[in-house]
Amino acid sequence: RDDASFYYGTFPPGFSWGVGSSAYQTEGAWDQDGKGPSIWDTFTHRQKGRVFMNQTADSSCESYYKTQDDIKLLKELNVSHYRISISWPRLIPTGVKADYVNGKGVKFYSDFINTLLENDITPIVTLYHWDLPQMLQVKFGGWQNVSMVTYFNDYANLCFEKFGDQVKHWITFSDPWSVAKEGYETGRHAPGLKLRGTGAYTAAHHIIKSHAKVWHSYDKIWRKKQQGLVGISLTCNWGEPVDITNPKDIEAAERYMQFCLGWFANPICAGDYPQVMKDYIGRKSTEQGLGMSRLPVFSIHEKNYIKGTFDFLGLGHFTTRYITEKNHPARQGPSYQNDRDIAELVDPNWSDLGCNWPHLVPWGFRRLLNFVQTQYGNPLVYVTENGVSEKLNHIQLCDEWRIQYLKGYINEMLKAIKDGVNVKGYTSWSLLDKFEWENGYSYRYGFFYVEFNNRNKPRYPKASVQYYKNIISANGFPNPIEVERWYSIATETCSTTNQILAAEPLLHHMQMVTEIVVPTVCTLCILLSAVLLTFLLRRQS
Numbered sequence: 001r002d003d004a005s006f007y008y009g010t011f012p013p014g015f016s017w018g019v020g021s022s023a024y025q026t027e028g029a030w031d032q033d034g035k036g037p038s039i040w041d042t043f044t045h046r047q048k049g050r051v052f053m054n055q056t057a058d059s060s061c062e063s064y065y066k067t068q069d070d071i072k073l074l075k076e077l078n079v080s081h082y083r084i085s086i087s088w089p090r091l092i093p094t095g096v097k098a099d100y101v102n103g104k105g106v107k108f109y110s111d112f113i114n115t116l117l118e119n120d121i122t123p124i125v126t127l128y129h130w131d132l133p134q135m136l137q138v139k140f141g142g143w144q145n146v147s148m149v150t151y152f153n154d155y156a157n158l159c160f161e162k163f164g165d166q167v168k169h170w171i172t173f174s175d176p177w178s179v180a181k182e183g184y185e186t187g188r189h190a191p192g193l194k195l196r197g198t199g200a201y202t203a204a205h206h207i208i209k210s211h212a213k214v215w216h217s218y219d220k221i222w223r224k225k226q227q228g229l230v231g232i233s234l235t236c237n238w239g240e241p242v243d244i245t246n247p248k249d250i251e252a253a254e255r256y257m258q259f260c261l262g263w264f265a266n267p268i269c270a271g272d273y274p275q276v277m278k279d280y281i282g283r284k285s286t287e288q289g290l291g292m293s294r295l296p297v298f299s300i301h302e303k304n305y306i307k308g309t310f311d312f313l314g315l316g317h318f319t320t321r322y323i324t325e326k327n328h329p330a331r332q333g334p335s336y337q338n339d340r341d342i343a344e345l346v347d348p349n350w351s352d353l354g355c356n357w358p359h360l361v362p363w364g365f366r367r368l369l370n371f372v373q374t375q376y377g378n379p380l381v382y383v384t385e386n387g388v389s390e391k392l393n394h395i396q397l398c399d400e401w402r403i404q405y406l407k408g409y410i411n412e413m414l415k416a417i418k419d420g421v422n423v424k425g426y427t428s429w430s431l432l433d434k435f436e437w438e439n440g441y442s443y444r445y446g447f448f449y450v451e452f453n454n455r456n457k458p459r460y461p462k463a464s465v466q467y468y469k470n471i472i473s474a475n476g477f478p479n480p481i482e483v484e485r486w487y488s489i490a491t492e493t494c495s496t497t498n499q500i501l502a503a504e505p506l507l508h509h510m511q512m513v514t515e516i517v518v519p520t521v522c523t524l525c526i527l528l529s530a531v532l533l534t535f536l537l538r539r540q541s
């Protein structure tokens, strides 16, 4: 295995380098210009105790007001694409297109997309990055209800109509695994439901149908005129067998992958859920005395309709787990966890001092890419999410950890391309520090540090900006001397910026002098002069 050896070389010509973000995590302006509430607005406002420090994304990075600033940062990174998402309730406040469309929302995204194009940045646009209109949750139970297929399709067609002349890369859903499992099984995400053993499967079933419907809409109505691509973004860890000589561990690791990636990828590629999911969930359901499997079934007509509904596969990836078999007795009650019969472990050598997430395991990325190639017929792949966060309370712009992560993961992707995997683009996650769902602002994924306590939400470049920029301009890793030089330059620059920021408290102090002390003193002076003048005038008369 050549996992440990670094591969010097370049990416194929035209390889697309980018960064990503999503609407709810960055925009702020949650109730401005006619936007309706989303399930995440409601979740963060009402379900106190679910999100770190009860934080919300009401203002977040204020990217809604700072598109020009953000485009400057993209230019600084020299990326060729920017992955964004459209907020469904900003466009359609109730979620139902027949109710009304918010013109200000249309204008916002239209202007934003046009400005990106004027700056030679290709927009890759996600339709659903978790912010379902709250009304759809209240009235229909959100993704538990098959009626979402129609509402989502109406919304998607509106997006194709308004933005499809500009946007050529569409992602229907971002990480539907999290939407289904954390939203409807564990309740860690909005809408916070804990329908164990059924909720996630039902939600996923409707998400897959919605995806297929939207792909067909594009294919039938828009493709000829707009010539774009429609895909989905699936996020998964790599699951490695604990003992690669033990068939039970190998099967367990395979199950781990099928219950994550295969759950969505298999229907979209082959028309149905992975056999191993049908077997395990079916057997457990029987043992639990149920008359039918908790995993919903696609009809023959649906299978044919869903099969092959992707022009590219978006892939999100963060880290790796070791997997071993663990029998969970069915009588413990139905749950996704119980159905899989596995246990996840991490190698103690991957220890990270608790400051960073996730574990740095670059070789898992190459294996995942190889898995995608063999399982799904060597599809066109765009990496839509890959990155690392720091868990820090203080300002730290020297993010050596992120540099190590970029270097390792991008290099393994390069090896995968040499293996023959058809990867055409890479999206590093993410442009800015932003609201990280249940972790609030405690995890920082950004190339740019955002000072959330400051009303103006200023952004500062971390060292990794320099490093990623160099990978982009070299289109890979030319030679050891050059790559080592990038590292030194990046870390030198950041220590200077760090010192400037360390002087920030002084700056704040000076601001206070000009904003508060000066006006107060002036007012006092005027008052005093007035009193004196009165006194003098009285004496004279």
Ligand SMILES: *[C@@H]1O[C@H](CO)[C@@H](O)[C@H](O)[C@H]1NC(C)=O
Pocket (backbone or CB within 6 Å): 048, 049, 053, 054
């Ligand atoms: C979050 O809200 C819950 C419920 O109101 C409260 O008990 C908890 O102290 C809050 N936490 C913080 C950090 O404010």
Ligand SMILES: *[C@@H]1O[C@H](CO)[C@@H](O)[C@H](O)[C@H]1NC(C)=O
Pocket (backbone or CB within 6 Å): 139, 140, 141, 144, 145, 146, 147
């Ligand atoms: C789904 O929505 C329909 C209306 O379209 C409603 O009649 C039905 O009760 C909903 N089902 C669930 C499970 O909420």
